[in-house]
Amino acid sequence: MTGEQIVFLVVAFVTLFAGLMVVTTRNLVHAALWLVAALFGVAVTYVILHANFLAVVQVVVYIGAIAILFIFAVMLTRRDMRDQGPQMNKNWWFGAVLAVLTFGGLYFLLQGWEGMTKTATSYPVGFDAISELGNALVSPAGYVLPFEVASVLLVAALVGAVYVAFNPRNGNSGK
Amino acid sequence: METTTLIWLIPLPPLLAFFLIVLFTNRSKALSHTIAVGAAALSFIGSMIVFVRALGVEHLGEHPFESAINWLPTGDTWFRIGVLIDPLGAAVLFFVAITIFMIFLYSVGYHNYGQPAGDHDVKGLPPHGATVTDEHGHKHVVPSVEPMYSRFFAFLGLFAFGMYTLVVSDNLLTLFVGWEIMGLCSYLLIGFWYGKPSARDAAVKAFMTTRVGDVFMLLGIAFLYSATGTLTFREIFTEETLHALASTPAWFGMTASGLIALLLFIGTVGKSAQWPLHVWLPDAMEGPTPVSAMIHAATMVSAGVYAVIRMFPLLTADWNGHELTTTMTIVAFIGAFTALFAATIAVAQNDIKRVLAYSTISQLGYMIAALGIGAYVAAAFHLITHAFFKALLFLGSGSVIHGMEHGVLHTGNHHVDPQDMYNMGGLRKKMPITFWTFLIGGFALSGFPLVTAGFWSKDEILADAFGHGHLAVFVTLAIAAFLTAFYTMRQITLTFLGEPRTEEAKHAQETPWTMTTPLIVLAFFAVTYGWVGISEHFPILGGLVPNWFHDFVGHTLAEVPEAPEFSWIPLLTSLVVALGGLALGYLTYRNVKSVSEDKFQIPLLKNKYYFDEAYNFLFIRPAYWFAENVVYKFLDKGVIDGFLHAFGPFTQGTGSALRNYFDLPVINRAIGDGSAEITYWFGGKLRGIQTGRVQQYLMLALVTFIVIGAALYFFVFAA
């Protein structure tokens, strides 16, 4: 077993454990913090995959922005944080069955696929994935259109979010 | 900036100007014209940069500036669109950019920018003038600003966008797109003063007539695409594609290439107003004069000829170099016939713009005829020189009309037509700049020897026709050239020379600098542009200036066309017809005082060979008659209504029988109520799962997905 494999296994188990804690822990602030841990594990996975840019974006955007956003949301809806009732709904066992079935089904399908045992070709020396990615994102022959569409989607979502979360009673709308 | 990027950008400023003016600035006249003229200037600068860079490239014909993007997926491949500037494109871009820019500038003055709003001007009619009171308390009537000033510049911008798109396209589809944009803009601009019924009719006529040609052109494009699988010029004009097309037989004894070229040519017949689809162009004079210049010189009709020049390799794909093919014969015949036919009509017209309109038709016929006999370079050369001097003439005539309107406003007699040449005379003293530039343009149109551009291009066409032995074409064109010189001199004499024939002409005024500057610039090119294309074989002058045009544009084709051997006959012919026509025109009209003394007011010519009446009789009235009598009275009233009236009672009887014995018991009871009851029962049972809880929906969806997925996998894929 190579060092890389050991690192991967450790990271994977930490990530999965953190993921489990996200979905099971009672305290929502803790759940959000566990999510940070899980996301960090995914970032390490990206590093192992040589997707360095994705790793950085994962840390900056996901952990830096999205997870923090979650923590804010939890605190804004604070009454439920102290809620001592059950954190699972009454069908939670059925959800668990479905999740296990999904995992089993995916595993079964992957087993039957010949590409499963594929090993990576060695990473080309001097290959600059980040500038390649940059080119692909802005080149007309690449993905500039999906990229721009994503940006439009993001703007629309943010405007929508502001509109939805806006409270006319406390805002400056003059009502 | 990369040249290809620049080429992509050239058409955009006018389009942007169009949207900006339409959406935002249409209330501000100053802002609108600044945007439009600025956009035209940007495109102009870009075009000039591209042109200068194109000059610096050796073998531009083999390695043109080109760039294409995937646009439309077509099965396994892509339909690509892009830009292409080869020598022909560069030369055309040059004149298009200059003339468009000049016309934009001219429009500012033409629509009386800076003058007060009219007393009772309404949108959709030309301005009538405004009354102002000066410091001494005198009232003056002065020209008033066009009420729809901004709209005019918006349309003009869109028009320019269409033309630029057409010129820089590397394929027939985007060329066609530009072509149709211009068709729309010509409709909008000819009908710009939509308050006048004549302008409305002219707009509809122009649109409908060119549409006839466009349908055939679209057929040609579709045929070409199905035959070759591409519409990109440089892919079509490869040797093997052309050879394959030339050796495929099609209908009427023509080859596929010939038939496609003919279909595309019919599009040009409509757009470039060739006989028999020429009728729209003289009526298009109803639009404002800058529009006439735009349509007649810079853009639309030139686009038609440009398209044929562009498709020249296809037109001549099955040509052996001597015997004309069927298609080429048709093209040459229509061109030569139109050249002569329109020239004869022009002789009898009294409206200053209509004379020019017929002269345009005639000159376009020249180019088409030249293409028909395979004189590629000569046609392109004449296209460009013609664009310069015809834009000059139109803008000059607009300036004259403008000056005359000044006189009309001064006298207040609105019954005097400011466009009728018999109301003018002696304007050379009142409007010196207009006179001299118009004289230069007129002489260029007549082919005044040696100094004017028109002489060199026209001489080259005649030399080609003679040198390659197409004597019928040569004689026809020579007669047309004679008539051209004659009616041009008639126009100049009646308008500018002699004494003023009316009070209004005495009070005409020179126009502002925005109108005269374009005239001077265009006059410069109307003279000098000819010097870049002087044949080496020309006696004495040949070789003094290198025959740049022939070298440059000729290399667009794979095989550079040979210039014909020099012969004295065509040269002497063009000298004699030009000078003779001019002299005869001057002598005939020197002392003509009124329209009744004009010997050439022959009714047949005056009425344009009754083509409008004939078309009215042959197509329009039958169409109305058919609509009225056959479709309305017979089909609608007689057949369909009669059928309905008979059918009504019958259906009613059948209906009530069906209702009583079938509908009520079977359909209503059993099927109608029954299905409702079943649905109700199911609904009652199923409403239990509609909990409104999103997670339960999700679970249900997942269960379904897993069940269906598993079933599909095991019973369909694995089986």
Place this chain on the structure above:
Amino acid sequence: MVPLSWYLIFAAALFSIGMFGVLSRRNAVAILLGIELMLNSVNINLAAFWRYGDVHLMAGQVFAIIVFAVAAAEVAVGLALVISVYRSRRTVVADEIDMMKW
């Protein structure tokens, strides 16, 4: 070298965990947390396929980035909805938000 299968199974497991969270948590914010886990597992797949395919084809990474953007948009709208619902109903429990019931 880590075989491709490890990544895929890891991603599948993370996906299932996230799905469990989505299906079972009462709190709407926690449901969104589960969705984030699912999106991340998809991104792991994208990155892994990029690495194990031709690294010169950047589609995998490009779409991972687009998934980032979509995730950000989704969280923004989702949390805005949660806050809006909380404001009007004083609850973020998914089971109690059943206004769409028949």
